[in-house]
Amino acid sequence: xxxxxxxxxxxxxxxxxxxxxxxxxxxxxxxxxxxxxxxxxxxxxxxxxxxxxxxxxxxxxxxxxxxxxxxxxxxxxxxxxxxxxxxxxxxxxxxxxxxxxxxxxxxxxxxxxxxxxxxxxxxxxxxxxxxxxxxxxxxxxxxxxxxxxxxxxxxxxxxxxxxxxxxxxxxxxxxxxxxxxxxxxxxxxxxxxxxxxxxxxxxxxxxxxxxxxxxxxxxxxxxxxxxxxxxxxxxxxxxxxxxxxxxxxxxxxxxxxxxxxxxxxxxxxxxxxxxxxxxxxxxxxxxxxxxxxxxxxxxxxxxxxxxxxxxxxxxxxxxxxxxxxxxxxxxxxxxxxxxxxxxxxxxxxxxxxxxxxxxxxxxxxxxxxxxxxxxxxxxxxxxxxxxxxxxxxxxxxxxxxxxxxx
RNA sequence: GGACGGGUUCCCGAGUGGCUAAAGGGGGCAGACUGUAAAUCUGCUGGCGAACGCCUACGGAGGUUCGAAUCCUUCCCCGUCCA
Numbered sequence: 116x117x118x119x120x121x122x123x124x125x126x127x128x129x130x131x132x133x134x135x136x137x138x139x140x141x142x143x144x145x146x147x148x149x150x151x152x153x154x155x156x157x158x159x160x161x162x163x164x165x166x167x168x169x170x171x172x173x174x175x176x177x178x179x180x181x182x183x184x185x186x187x188x189x190x191x192x193x194x195x196x197x198x199x200x201x202x203x204x205x206x207x208x209x210x211x212x213x214x215x216x217x218x219x220x221x222x223x224x225x226x227x228x229x230x231x232x233x234x235x236x237x238x239x240x241x242x243x244x245x246x247x248x249x250x251x252x253x254x255x256x257x258x259x260x261x262x263x264x265x266x267x268x269x270x271x272x273x274x275x276x277x278x279x280x281x282x283x284x285x286x287x288x289x290x291x292x293x294x295x296x297x298x299x300x301x302x303x304x305x306x307x308x309x310x311x312x313x314x315x316x317x318x319x320x321x322x323x324x325x326x327x328x329x330x331x332x333x334x335x336x337x338x339x340x341x342x343x344x345x346x347x348x349x350x351x352x353x354x355x356x357x358x359x360x361x362x363x364x365x366x367x368x369x370x371x372x373x374x375x376x377x378x379x380x381x382x383x384x385x386x387x388x389x390x391x392x393x394x395x396x397x398x399x400x401x402x403x404x405x406x407x408x409x410x411x412x413x414x415x416x417x418x419x420x421x422x423x424x425x426x427x428x429x430x431x432x433x434x435x436x437x438x439x440x441x442x443x444x445x446x447x448x449x450x451x452x453x454x455x456x457x458x459x460x461x462x463x464x465x466x467x468x469x470x471x472x473x474x475x476x477x478x479x480x481x482x483x484x485x486x487x488x489x490x491x492x493x494x495x496x497x498x499x500x501x502x503x504x505x506x507x508x509x510x511x512x513x514x515x516x517x518x519x520x521x
Numbered sequence: 522g523g524a525c526g527g528g529u530u531c532c533c534g535a536g537u538g539g540c541u542a543a544a545g546g547g548g549g550c551a552g553a554c555u556g557u558a559a560a561u562c563u564g565c566u567g568g569c570g571a572a573c574g575c576c577u578a579c580g581g582a583g584g585u586u587c588g589a590a591u592c593c594u595u596c597c598c599c600g601u602c603c604a
Contacts, residue, residue: 281600344548345559368557375558407556438557474550477565481551495571510550511557 122146125186132383133179134311134336137321142333145305149188155238156188159304159332161195161295161313162226169229170356171417172340172349175384176308177233179337183306190239192230193298194223197245229360232421240302247301248294259293262326263319268292271315296320304332311336312348340384345374359421364444366421367430368512370414375406378413386416443506443514450507451520456499459484459491462517468509483510 120128125146130136149156160180169177180190227241251259268289269275277284292315299307299320307317317334324331339348342355349356357369373381378400382393396409411431418427436442450466457465463475463484478484479492485508486498498505500519507515 283599372557375556377558405556406558410556410558434557471568472570473568474566478551481565483551 120186122150128186129179129182129335132175132337134338135314135334137318137334141331142306142335145333149305156183156305157191157303158183158188159191159193159299159302159307161193161298161307161309162230163195168351168356168358168360169226169232170349170351170358171381171385172310172342172356174233174359175340176310176337177230179335180308181233181235183308184235184238188238188306190234191302191304192234192239192241193302194226194241194243195295196223196243197248197294232359242302244294244298244301248297256290259297259323260290262323263293265289292316292319293323296323299332300324300327300329303329305330306333306335308335308337310348311339338384341373341377341380343369343373345377357417363418363422363426363430364433366418367414367427367434370417371407371410371434373410375410378406378410381413382416386413386420388416437512443508447506447514447516449504449516449518452498452500452517453520454500456497458494459486459496459498460494462498462507462515463509466515468507468513468515478509484508 122143126139126143129142130139136142145156148154158180160176184190231239269278274284274289276282295316296319298304300323304320304324307320309317314334314336317332317336321331321334341347342349342353343357344353344355347353347355357366361369370381379393379397382388382396388396396412399409400406411434414434415424415427415431418430433444437444448466450462452462460472460475460479463469463478464472469475469478476494479494482490482492484491487505488508498507498517500517502519505517507517509515
């Protein structure tokens with residue numbers, strides 16, 4: 116633990132890699148006061164309950180929160196089960212679907228264990244905001260709403276845009292930032308963390324606290340990690356994310372598919388590499404070394420972080436084996452072939468390699484299907500069991516071992 | 522409450538009676554090239570069938586017609602303006 120660090124050094128540490136801090140002076144004061152009173156700060160982080168998987172983008176924020184824990188402070192995780200039912204409008208052009216209680220429950224069950232891959236469970240509070248938000252009466256809601264103006268609410272880029280484009284914007288979505296801010300009031304947040312896109316929401320919390328007679332929370336936002344597509348922010352709904360529970364091989368592969376320009380950014384945001392180490396990578400890149408090598412080191416670092424160094428090494432070797440040397444992977448699903456043989460299209464669909472026969476037929480004509488390294492194109496082909504397993508390959512990365520069986 | 526405009530395949534968006542599984546773009550997938558990067562080029566992109574074809578699909582339901590995404594009725598939803 117680094118609890119004994121002088122305040123100025125704590126500030127330096129906490130400022131590393133962040134997007135915005137409001138305000139540094141207030142943070143300094145909080146740390147001083149906490150140090151003198153021997154009382155840990157309450158660092159709030161809202162968790163979206165819309166999906167069960169934590170990805171590297173959110174991990175950026177979680178890792179910052181972990182730093183606070185390492186300095187002796189308390190992480191206060193607010194599970195947005197109530198606000199999840201409303202749907203966070205941030206950055207959306209469309210009204211988000213509202214989640215049911217069952218969905219949220221199912222999501223959260225897996226969430227906890229994932230969070231603790233990064234956070235220290237010892238210094239962590241888990242709160243569901245339905246705990247207090249469900250209890251608000253209409254009077255309470257009006258009371259809350261009275262403390263903020265519509266003009267302030269629709270200042271937001273995304274709201275404004277939707278209004279201008281004539282897209283629907285429901286009143287409940289307008290309420291979302293208020294409720295999220297109210298969470299800060301309820302849990303007496305000293306600091307709130309979030310992604311850069313949450314900046315505006317966090318500010319609302321800050322202002323509401325003042326209106327409820329509290330000291331405003333310090334807010335710290337973290338840069339958004341760009342997804343594997345290299346364009347949009349990493350997000351569950353864009354399908355461009357790397358889950359922290361993704362199996363090593365998958366995690367490795369996804370990271371290898373990011374654009375080269377993102378390599379250093381990923382090192383900074385998603386690994387524990389020091390500035391010096393990252394500078395070295397930067398020099399190797401500009402020195403003309405094949406970015407592939409450096410990206411592979413990145414991928415290994417990240418897999419090591421969430422699995423183990425050994426798993427990272429294996430994933431790396433397997434990757435080279437399959438994609439550089441074009442060898443089949445060591446592990447692949449098996450499909451038992453009955454003695455009379457089965458039509459190739461049946462095999463592909465029944466094994467789940469492709470979703471429909473039409474699709475299988477298409478891939479066959481596209482030359483995407485290989486049997487033991489031989490491209491095949493005959494949709495009539497009957498595959499019979501051999502005395503040794505035969506490997507079926509669909510596209511670049513789908514493999515199946517065909518074995519004798521019934 | 523009134524007037525008007527709109528709801529199309531994963532997304533955006535064309536399409537106003539048969540030539541429409543529906544232009545175009547995006548995304549995705551596949552092939553070539555590669556470093557499973559990017560860029561580029563090419564192809565594919567509802568399902569079933571070997572195939573003539575059949576089924577499902579243009580907000581929901583019903584109707585007109587030999588034939589409807591396209592016309593009519595009704596319901597639902599969204600937006601704009603007026604009150």
